[in-house]
Amino acid sequence: MKVLVTFPGQFAQTPDGRGWSLLPPYAYEFWTRYLRVFAEVRIIARTMRVDEPPPHAVLATGEHVSLAPVPFYQGPTQYARQVFHLRRAVRKVLQEPGAVILRLPCPLGSLVWQQLRSRPYGVEVIGDPFDNLAPGVVKHPARPVLRWLLTHRLRRECAQASTSAYVSQTALQERYPPASGTFTTHYSSIDLAEEDFSATSSQFSQAPEKPVLVSVGQFSNLNKGQDTLVRAAAQLREQGKVFRLRFIGDGKYRAQVETLVQELGVEHDVEFLGYRNKAEILAELDQADLFVLPSRQEGVPRAVIEAMARGLPCVASTVGGTGELLPADELVPPNQPKALAQLLFSVLGDAPRLTAMAERNRQRAWDYRSSALQVRRLEHYRALLAVTSKGDRELSA
Numbered sequence: 001m002k003v004l005v006t007f008p009g010q011f012a013q014t015p016d017g018r019g020w021s022l023l024p025p026y027a028y029e030f031w032t033r034y035l036r037v038f039a040e041v042r043i044i045a046r047t048m049r050v051d052e053p054p055p056h057a058v059l060a061t062g063e064h065v066s067l068a069p070v071p072f073y074q075g076p077t078q079y080a081r082q083v084f085h086l087r088r089a090v091r092k093v094l095q096e097p098g099a100v101i102l103r104l105p106c107p108l109g110s111l112v113w114q115q116l117r118s119r120p121y122g123v124e125v126i127g128d129p130f131d132n133l134a135p136g137v138v139k140h141p142a143r144p145v146l147r148w149l150l151t152h153r154l155r156r157e158c159a160q161a162s163t164s165a166y167v168s169q170t171a172l173q174e175r176y177p178p179a180s181g182t183f184t185t186h187y188s189s190i191d192l193a194e195e196d197f198s199a200t201s202s203q204f205s206q207a208p209e210k211p212v213l214v215s216v217g218q219f220s221n222l223n224k225g226q227d228t229l230v231r232a233a234a235q236l237r238e239q240g241k242v243f244r245l246r247f248i249g250d251g252k253y254r255a256q257v258e259t260l261v262q263e264l265g266v267e268h269d270v271e272f273l274g275y276r277n278k279a280e281i282l283a284e285l286d287q288a289d290l291f292v293l294p295s296r297q298e299g300v301p302r303a304v305i306e307a308m309a310r311g312l313p314c315v316a317s318t319v320g321g322t323g324e325l326l327p328a329d330e331l332v333p334p335n336q337p338k339a340l341a342q343l344l345f346s347v348l349g350d351a352p353r354l355t356a357m358a359e360r361n362r363q364r365a366w367d368y369r370s371s372a373l374q375v376r377r378l379e380h381y382r383a384l385l386a387v388t389s390k391g392d393r394e395l396s397a
Helices: 027-034 075-093 107-116 145-160 172-175 226-238 254-264 278-287 301-310 335-348 351-368 369-394
Strands: 001-014 019-021 038-047 066-069 099-104 124-127 161-166 183-186 211-215 244-248 270-274 290-293 314-317
Touching: 001 066, 001 107, 019 038, 019 066, 027 038, 027 066, 027 369, 038 075, 038 107, 066 075, 075 107, 099 107, 099 145, 099 369, 107 145, 124 145, 124 226, 124 369, 161 369, 183 369, 211 226, 211 278, 211 301, 226 244, 226 335, 244 278, 254 270, 278 301, 290 301, 290 335, 290 369, 301 314, 301 351, 314 335, 335 351, 351 369
Parallel strands: 001 038, 001 099, 038 066, 099 124, 124 161, 161 183, 211 244, 211 290, 244 270, 290 314
Antiparallel strands: 001 019
């Protein structure tokens, strides 16, 4: 049986029909996980037509994995302008038989949900609109209304799903519960291979004199809290702390954060590395003393898990399922640069604490190995396959 999967991100399609993901983690290998149960994967994604693959795009289609393109849009204004064409494209795709998985939250996924009628479907919940639209994340007069609307809609999408999976163990389930009596499980989108783990965790015989802090996240928005981290870095400098902060990632908001660095006078302490491939990111993590991600919203942050697997101490924010990865004393509320600076100052001056954090993180990351997640993931796909097959038999009877 075929499976149709909605994708929140952006795709590009070249004249040869190949589909390219603009998010490097979603290369072809990501989509082959569905092929362990389904015979074919069709990716429903907003797609731009291009002559050549964009810089850093990764090939996502291949044998038994193809793209079901719908009109491209960016942001709510373009979505509103394209919604008629999107509905028409979605209706056409849904004429294809097969199972349906909605990766949510996602405007496109919700549009597909509205067209499903009584057709069974599964959900993979990878984020939280309640956090996505929290104060300080989005500046728009309609933010409170959109926050309520999208949160309410995700609850309905989960409550009506035939099967469900969440990236968190409990956090997202409590806010967006599955329907009683339906199959539900949890697994992260990340798949750590053995080579993603360092041989040992970081060891600190003394507090680092000039610690290297690293943060990984795209600048397509400021959901990763890069501006919060820069403000915290400025406070560290005021307290006399010498450090080096290195940002990995790129996007349209990078210039805004670079301007903030200049305004706060920490341009000699902060470095922007731009885009890095996986091998380069792992090398940067191995040279760092501390990983920091003060996000404004998350499901379960893959960047934190990847840093944990390298045996790095980590500090993050109290959003989404991050509390399932790190203890409370290594988390701060989002949008709180003062609290973040205080935590960083405390952690960076305590060598035994850094060593203990690093070792615990590496051990905790073992739960996110491919082999550990694959069992629950395949159980979900098989449950959806069974529900869909039953529905098909009933329709044909």
